[in-house]
Amino acid sequence: MHKKIRNMAEFAVASGISRPTISKYFNDPSSVRASSRSKIEAALACFDYRPNIYAVNQNRQMTKNIGIVVPYLADPFFAEIVRFIELRCIDAGFAPSLFSSHGEQALEIDILDSLRAIKPAGVLLAPLGRESDKAALESFCRHVPTVLFDSNIEGIGEAFIGSDNYSFVAQTVEYLTRTGEAPCFLEMRHPANPNANKRRDAYLSIMARLQLESHVISIEGRGWRFEEIGHQGGLKLLEQNTLPTNTVLCSNDRLAIGFLAACYEKGIRVGRDSDCDLRVASQDGHPFSRFTCPSLTTAAHDYTAISEHAVATLFQLIESGGRLAQRAEKLFPAQMIMRESA
Amino acid sequence: MHKKIRNMAEFAVASGISRPTISKYFNDPSSVRASSRSKIEAALACFDYRPNIYAVNQNRQMTKNIGIVVPYLADPFFAEIVRFIELRCIDAGFAPSLFSSHGEQALEIDILDSLRAIKPAGVLLAPLGRESDKAALESFCRHVPTVLFDSNIEGIGEAFIGSDNYSFVAQTVEYLTRTGEAPCFLEMRHPANPNANKRRDAYLSIMARLQLESHVISIEGRGWRFEEIGHQGGLKLLEQNTLPTNTVLCSNDRLAIGFLAACYEKGIRVGRDSDCDLRVASQDGHPFSRFTCPSLTTAAHDYTAISEHAVATLFQLIESGGRLAQRAEKLFPAQMIMRESA
DNA sequence: GATTTAATTTGACGCGGGTAAAGTTTTATA
DNA sequence: TATAAAACTTTACCCGCGTCAAATTAAATC
Numbered sequence: 001m002h003k004k005i006r007n008m009a010e011f012a013v014a015s016g017i018s019r020p021t022i023s024k025y026f027n028d029p030s031s032v033r034a035s036s037r038s039k040i041e042a043a044l045a046c047f048d049y050r051p052n053i054y055a056v057n058q059n060r061q062m063t064k065n066i067g068i069v070v071p072y073l074a075d076p077f078f079a080e081i082v083r084f085i086e087l088r089c090i091d092a093g094f095a096p097s098l099f100s101s102h103g104e105q106a107l108e109i110d111i112l113d114s115l116r117a118i119k120p121a122g123v124l125l126a127p128l129g130r131e132s133d134k135a136a137l138e139s140f141c142r143h144v145p146t147v148l149f150d151s152n153i154e155g156i157g158e159a160f161i162g163s164d165n166y167s168f169v170a171q172t173v174e175y176l177t178r179t180g181e182a183p184c185f186l187e188m189r190h191p192a193n194p195n196a197n198k199r200r201d202a203y204l205s206i207m208a209r210l211q212l213e214s215h216v217i218s219i220e221g222r223g224w225r226f227e228e229i230g231h232q233g234g235l236k237l238l239e240q241n242t243l244p245t246n247t248v249l250c251s252n253d254r255l256a257i258g259f260l261a262a263c264y265e266k267g268i269r270v271g272r273d274s275d276c277d278l279r280v281a282s283q284d285g286h287p288f289s290r291f292t293c294p295s296l297t298t299a300a301h302d303y304t305a306i307s308e309h310a311v312a313t314l315f316q317l318i319e320s321g322g323r324l325a326q327r328a329e330k331l332f333p334a335q336m337i338m339r340e341s342a
Numbered sequence: 343m344h345k346k347i348r349n350m351a352e353f354a355v356a357s358g359i360s361r362p363t364i365s366k367y368f369n370d371p372s373s374v375r376a377s378s379r380s381k382i383e384a385a386l387a388c389f390d391y392r393p394n395i396y397a398v399n400q401n402r403q404m405t406k407n408i409g410i411v412v413p414y415l416a417d418p419f420f421a422e423i424v425r426f427i428e429l430r431c432i433d434a435g436f437a438p439s440l441f442s443s444h445g446e447q448a449l450e451i452d453i454l455d456s457l458r459a460i461k462p463a464g465v466l467l468a469p470l471g472r473e474s475d476k477a478a479l480e481s482f483c484r485h486v487p488t489v490l491f492d493s494n495i496e497g498i499g500e501a502f503i504g505s506d507n508y509s510f511v512a513q514t515v516e517y518l519t520r521t522g523e524a525p526c527f528l529e530m531r532h533p534a535n536p537n538a539n540k541r542r543d544a545y546l547s548i549m550a551r552l553q554l555e556s557h558v559i560s561i562e563g564r565g566w567r568f569e570e571i572g573h574q575g576g577l578k579l580l581e582q583n584t585l586p587t588n589t590v591l592c593s594n595d596r597l598a599i600g601f602l603a604a605c606y607e608k609g610i611r612v613g614r615d616s617d618c619d620l621r622v623a624s625q626d627g628h629p630f631s632r633f634t635c636p637s638l639t640t641a642a643h644d645y646t647a648i649s650e651h652a653v654a655t656l657f658q659l660i661e662s663g664g665r666l667a668q669r670a671e672k673l674f675p676a677q678m679i680m681r682e683s684a
Numbered sequence: 685g686a687t688t689t690a691a692t693t694t695g696a697c698g699c700g701g702g703t704a705a706a707g708t709t710t711t712a713t714a
Numbered sequence: 715t716a717t718a719a720a721a722c723t724t725t726a727c728c729c730g731c732g733t734c735a736a737a738t739t740a741a742a743t744c
Binding site: 053054083090340 | 392394395396397399400415416418421422424425428429432437439440441442444452456459460461569570573599600602603606607629630632633634635636637682
């Protein structure tokens, strides 16, 4: 009875419906008459036929694929946001494909290249940032409807969804200043991510507005191993004993995780209690920031809002045919999380 | 001059080579005469034509796709191993597709389902473990050449590559016992991953062999938020003050990260110095274990060996037509990393 | 029950490239 | 230089499905 169905024509015979109608059904089950639909679904139950996606995508102008590209998947921030995004794409009937550039420009270009080959309906792209080949990104975005997130690159992509870096720094600096000494700012000298520069600039401008003396400490190190960089840089700083203030605001949580490890090793007591030597705060709301020692006071990304809005924007972009009247930018403010480190 | 090339026939004309030869070239550039090859590559340089992957895959019995499935991508262990695997697949000319089950059975089934639809040459699967639907996995593996890694499920997949849990526990217990008191063993009562059970059993058997009294402490909590579980469980344990030994071996690093945070909060000094209250060691070699406070002594997976061998096994499986004479199992021993926590 | 409207069927073509057969040219070997 | 082997060209058909036009049928409206 259950002879194997090899293609849509055979399935059409088996279900007693013509092939074009079957085709319509798979593109939109509600577009066929209820009686046909139930016949098809009855047949579907016995024969478990599914259209060949390669044949389908060859003939469709646009696939149901959505590309998701992040710069560094081993960073739990991206892993977390990708989780949200994937689930929302699936719910909307799309097939997400996930790619990580692993911090390498060549790989990012390769990914965009192979992404073009699968003709996705749209792409959610968190670019490498400073390391990105802007010409390559621009060329890609001309061909594929793309929404940028996390890292903004001016003029590239139809929209950008990210966090308002100013809000992060404003909240952390305000909190730290209100509850103690104003912070110095610890960052990588050559950050991979453009958000880092925005945060430093925000720090400088906010400190100026508050008529406070600002101190930016830029530590060496390149790449995406932020914890290690924060650790090494922290050890050096603490050995030199040249921290200008007793309060340190780290540019991001991963740097702070490394820095806290250095503090611990050097016997520096971190926290807001009176017997502590140093307060450390940071920014991102990294999934592990709860479990540092002490737990990390940080300004957190609104993961849910960002992923939700990024996906919604992409869907809207797809529905309007791949182009938006003008490039939309949406920034979400930080959510302050007060913990033990400051 | 640069009229757009729409398909292989047009490209054949443009390059002065017949279409079947072009087709051969793209399947294996070395299979065509050197003179033809250089003509094709010259044309390729001006016209940047690429075969339509949907048309290609429709007609090929087997694609060049490789599926990679992990249970929880937000766990840096998997993120890290995926990085290795992806790069090796790309180097070998395959197109890896990455999926995370996000800890959910339904999603794992969905992924295997859509994976079947893309007709991959092979799949590298790290199953959820206890949460997996074994019947679904078995059915999948009957259709797609699959190599399991990380979590073994007896009889499923053509091969398994993972770590030798016994070696992990043997090394940590040996080290801890040699340098101080024998450890108790801290684990989740309902671990998601079957490795956890193997580690507990190894602990019991090793302690018995050493004629030492064993103490297994099973803490409550389900799911994949191990740090939180370790943290909550740790707080409870330390409040009750009922630890049977001054040395704790955690089943895995993420649990240990949470436990260390609990120790810090409770003012327990962790480390191997004489003024410390507790020694804590663990297992996995988690990327962040270097940055805990104190840094975590742990038995590390041999990431490189595992990913290397998993990929090599899959390639071999693909070359031998999708079936192996018998199910191969390969386990790699741990590499002990001595740090400050024990 | 006649008419309009919507849905379906039939038949046919196209997408882009795999692949096989038969004949032709090139290269390698002796 | 003759001969065999390898690579190539031409021709043709195939894959599985989207999609269109024309004809047919069913449902909805009055």
